[in-house]
Amino acid sequence: MVIKGARRVALFLVVCAATRAASAGDGPLPNGNFEDSPDRSQMDGSTVTGPDAIPQWKTYGHVEHIASGQKQGDMILTVPEGSYALRLGDDASIQQQLSVTPGTIYSVTFRSARTCAQNEKLSAWVVPGGAPDEVHVQTLYTSIGWDSYCWAFQAQASSVTLVIHNPFHEDDKSCGPMIDSVAIKTLYGAPQGNNNLLRNGDFEEGPYIAPGSQYGVLVPHRDERDISPLSGWMVLSYPNSKVVRYVRTPQGSYAVELVAGGEAALVQEVDTVPGSSCRLDFTVGDAGDNCVAKDQQPMRVQASTADNSTTVEYSSEGSGGSVRASLEFKPSQSRTRVVFCSTGYHSKSDSSGTRCGPIIDDASLVCASPTPAARRLLR
Known part of the structure; x- marks a missing residue:
């Protein structure tokens, strides 16, 4: 070929x-x-x-x-x-x-x-x-x-x-x-929220999903050189054929489902002040699509920056539940890359072979200015 x-x-x-x-x-x-x-x-x-x-x-x-x-x-x-x-x-x-x-x-x-x-x-x-x-x-x-x-x-x-x-x-x-x-x-290029440094952290601006769609839309590898169909966010994958899925939640809002395990990550870069105190808050859950993952193999989502990371476990019943999680860090650079990825692979419990995974929603990054002492240490 x-x-x-x-x-x-x-x-x-x-x-x-x-x-x-x-x-x-x-x-x-x-x-x-x-x-x-x-x-x-x-x-x-x-x-x-x-x-x-x-x-x-x-x-x-x-x-x-x-x-x-x-x-x-x-x-x-x-x-x-x-x-x-x-x-x-x-x-x-x-x-x-x-x-x-x-x-x-x-x-x-x-x-x-x-x-x-x-x-x-x-x-x-x-x-x-x-x-x-x-x-x-x-x-x-x-x-x-x-x-x-x-x-x-x-x-x-x-x-x-x-x-x-x-x-x-x-x-x-x-x-x-x-x-x-x-x-x-x-x-329309979703703007940042009041104090939220992330654009489109609620994922309400993304590609067209047909009414009644059961599966959402796959968002392929898109880096900083590309125009993203998911405003504000990049999708980085290795190999670059892997994807995340843009879905409608049971509540009628939108989220991103991590369906490719560790082979694809949801990424956004933001301006930060070195030494400031930052807190990344986000929701981990399931899309209500019978993606069951519990007991010995719960869903695991890793949220990370260059300065800290956390892994969130979620025992999904496949019915649309969620947990709230956070990550605190002090950025060492003027640009911070926020990364979300799943560390496992999951399929729907109906034996259909349809791939699924944890969803990410309502992400916010709020930073407070560094103290005078912290600014002196950074000089």
């Missing part, structure tokens, strides 16, 4: 003037679930033969309009919502033009599933905009075969073209990930 060169780059840069740009309001994109089917004259079996065959979208390369229950060899392809989805085969892409507000950050959510290779991935970007970002469709986190992923961009013009692309070349040109339920959400 190799990643092809840029033979289709010119196609991605084309914005069709005749296509009406969709206004980027919160929710599904026009025909984002691909239920508006192509005309049969532009199809060869399930394969799309014309770039304008899928209403509201342009397609390039080997794209298939997949019906739920369609067979691929001995495998039956399922669709998570409605009756249809798309499969992006050899070097294929889909794109849609959007009306946006320049300078505003948007998060794009989509569902995806592997069909052939273990290490499938998708690239996403907008034109005009930056370089493609990769989203790994590798580890399966749910029992239904589909996971929801998110990606974010900052608009550089009032009209942009969203591109989602399969960068791999397979011997079988039809092989590639399936995609469904493409949606968008405006992110």
